[in-house]
Amino acid sequence: MSARRTLTTLKAIALIWTALTGSPALAASAVELIESDISSRNIAIESNFTGERIVIFGTIKNAKHAEFQNSPYDIVVAIRGPEGPVVTRRKARVAGIWINRDSHTFANVPGYYAVLSTRDLKTIASPAVLTTNKIGFQSLDFIPFGMQDNSALDAGINTFRAAAIRIKQKDGLYLYDPKGVKFVGQNLFRATVDLPANVPVGAYATDVYLLRDGKVLSRNRSNLTINKQGFERFVFSAAFDYPLLYGIIAVIIAVTAGLLASALSRRD
Amino acid sequence: MFDFYLPIAEMSVNLLVILGMGGAVGFLSGMFGVGGGFLMTPLLIFSGIPPAVAVATEANQIVASSVSGALAQWRRGNVDIKMGTILLLGGMAGAVIGVQFVKILREMGQVDLIISLSYVTFLGIIGSLMLIESLRAIRRARAGNPIPARRPGQHNWIHGLPFKMRFKRSKLYISAIPPLIIGIFVGLLAAIMGVGGGFIMVPAMIYLLRVPTSVVVGTSLFQIIFVTAMVTILHSATNQTVDVLLALVLMIGGVIGAQFGARAGQKLKGEQLRALLALMVLGVSLRLAFDLVVQPDELFSIGPVFRGEQ
Numbered sequence: 001m002s003a004r005r006t007l008t009t010l011k012a013i014a015l016i017w018t019a020l021t022g023s024p025a026l027a028a029s030a031v032e033l034i035e036s037d038i039s040s041r042n043i044a045i046e047s048n049f050t051g052e053r054i055v056i057f058g059t060i061k062n063a064k065h066a067e068f069q070n071s072p073y074d075i076v077v078a079i080r081g082p083e084g085p086v087v088t089r090r091k092a093r094v095a096g097i098w099i100n101r102d103s104h105t106f107a108n109v110p111g112y113y114a115v116l117s118t119r120d121l122k123t124i125a126s127p128a129v130l131t132t133n134k135i136g137f138q139s140l141d142f143i144p145f146g147m148q149d150n151s152a153l154d155a156g157i158n159t160f161r162a163a164a165i166r167i168k169q170k171d172g173l174y175l176y177d178p179k180g181v182k183f184v185g186q187n188l189f190r191a192t193v194d195l196p197a198n199v200p201v202g203a204y205a206t207d208v209y210l211l212r213d214g215k216v217l218s219r220n221r222s223n224l225t226i227n228k229q230g231f232e233r234f235v236f237s238a239a240f241d242y243p244l245l246y247g248i249i250a251v252i253i254a255v256t257a258g259l260l261a262s263a264l265s266r267r268d
Numbered sequence: 269m270f271d272f273y274l275p276i277a278e279m280s281v282n283l284l285v286i287l288g289m290g291g292a293v294g295f296l297s298g299m300f301g302v303g304g305g306f307l308m309t310p311l312l313i314f315s316g317i318p319p320a321v322a323v324a325t326e327a328n329q330i331v332a333s334s335v336s337g338a339l340a341q342w343r344r345g346n347v348d349i350k351m352g353t354i355l356l357l358g359g360m361a362g363a364v365i366g367v368q369f370v371k372i373l374r375e376m377g378q379v380d381l382i383i384s385l386s387y388v389t390f391l392g393i394i395g396s397l398m399l400i401e402s403l404r405a406i407r408r409a410r411a412g413n414p415i416p417a418r419r420p421g422q423h424n425w426i427h428g429l430p431f432k433m434r435f436k437r438s439k440l441y442i443s444a445i446p447p448l449i450i451g452i453f454v455g456l457l458a459a460i461m462g463v464g465g466g467f468i469m470v471p472a473m474i475y476l477l478r479v480p481t482s483v484v485v486g487t488s489l490f491q492i493i494f495v496t497a498m499v500t501i502l503h504s505a506t507n508q509t510v511d512v513l514l515a516l517v518l519m520i521g522g523v524i525g526a527q528f529g530a531r532a533g534q535k536l537k538g539e540q541l542r543a544l545l546a547l548m549v550l551g552v553s554l555r556l557a558f559d560l561v562v563q564p565d566e567l568f569s570i571g572p573v574f575r576g577e578q
């Protein structure tokens with residue numbers, strides 16, 4: 001028996017002993033940790049892209065179920081897409097027609113934001129804990145252009161902020177599912193998210209939080225990248241990197257199509 | 269299954285739906301002998317394509333349809349190059365102004381409104397005029413009266429303007445100013461509405477400039493090729509709103525539809541055809557007007573910030 005094997009066996013015995021007695025002897029210092037990953041870390045948007053389902057899964061390491069029987073573990077998954085400025089406009093009736101009138105511009109608005117949890121966020125932790133950990137729509141830190149923080153938000157601007165979140169939800173780009181994280185067995189969990197076809201491209205961060213008694217015990221981050229690939233990428237980058245050339249090529253394609261059509265119709 | 273993702277519009281659409289739309293509008297344009305941009309752009313907007321993308325992409329499609337149309341007219345010698353060039357010079361100026369106008373409107377968040385308003389106004393006016401005219405023609409045909417032919421050589425205020433030029437193909441000696449102004453106006457419409465502008469240019473040439481009817485369509489198509497080509501390039505360079513994939517699918521649908529439409533058109537009577545087209549134009553106009561007047565369910569909208577980018 002090799003030395004390593006002996007060590008593993010010893011560890012296993014210790015673990016079993018700990019589990020049986022419920023008193024952390026060897027694992028006394030071992031705090032609960034969350035380990036997680038995403039089913040795909042790179043998502044390619046190609047011409048057949050109609051959205052994609054991703055699964056966030058993981059496990060609680062050093063779980064102490066016996067010790068805290070009355071306060072179960074909670075898991076929150078937060079997926080955050082690339083941030084950018086967004087302008088929110090409100091229509092008003094002017095001379096009988098509905099026209100965009102007032103507007104507010106917000107900075108740092110995530111293009112995508114999904115929160116999934118084992119139960120209602122309000123019952124998991126206090127607003128303060130949620131805010132400091134940036135969990136939930138209320139803690140989204142997008143702020144009006146030119147302001148330093150959220151503190152000066154008045155009711156008027158808040159209506160625009162709420163409207164932006166509402167519209168993003170309707171577009172399937174913001175999501176809150178208080179039953180989205182499911183335990184499979186005691187320590188293993190999974191959460192399924194359907195990314196819509198209009199999902200913005202860029203770098204995404206997926207944070208998984210482990211909570212108990214309203215406190216965050218552990219956090220684990222995985223990164224996700226969504227990019228246009230193949231022909232889609234080629235067209236998109238051509239349009240934005242070489243806009244003039246792109247326009248000229250678009251015209252050449254159209255002229256060719258016109259000539260072809262004319263040749264075809266002449267043959268009849 | 270037939271869903272495909274548009275790289276510039278950034279949305280997934282059904283290939284068959286877009287092909288069908290291109291085919292249907294192509295059928296109508298083949299039947300009525302119109303460009304179809306004024307039907308296609310609202311259709312694209314109704315199906316969720318951002319209006320700015322719809323306008324620029326439709327301009328790209330019109331390049332294709334006007335090339336094949338102009339070629340057919342060219343073979344019959346129905347293009348007045350000199351007149352077309354004057355119209356084109358104006359059209360280019362109009363296109364440059366129009367594309368900048370769209371850029372400013374996008375930054376102000378008013379581009380959708382102005383596109384809709386332009387459509388409601390122009391389709392409303394053109395549709396009403398066409399309907400009245402075709403109903404009169406139908407009534408006249410029923411009464412058995414022949415349609416009075418226009419006498420050539422009638423003079424109007426146009427003939428008092430300076431910078432007179434000789435247009436041999438059109439047998440005209442008139443000032444270059446009116447065709448230039450018509451061209452500018454059509455260029456503006458092409459950039460803002462994503463149309464060829466034939467529905468304005470053709471009546472203007474017939475009634476204001478007194479260009480012979482045989483030359484009108486070919487000459488206006490000649491102008492439309494270059495103006496829409498320029499609008500496509502300018503929109504691409506300024507607003508990055510041309511979706512080539514969408515344009516290509518529309519072109520394919522349009523070509524197929526136009527073939528069948530042209531055949532169907534030969535079997536129908538002219539006045540009835542025009543009355544039908546007028547009703548359709550009015551329908552689109554009313555639908556757009558309805559959306560502007562009725563209180564929307566969601567008063568708020570969100571959009572990207574253009575200023576300060578890059």
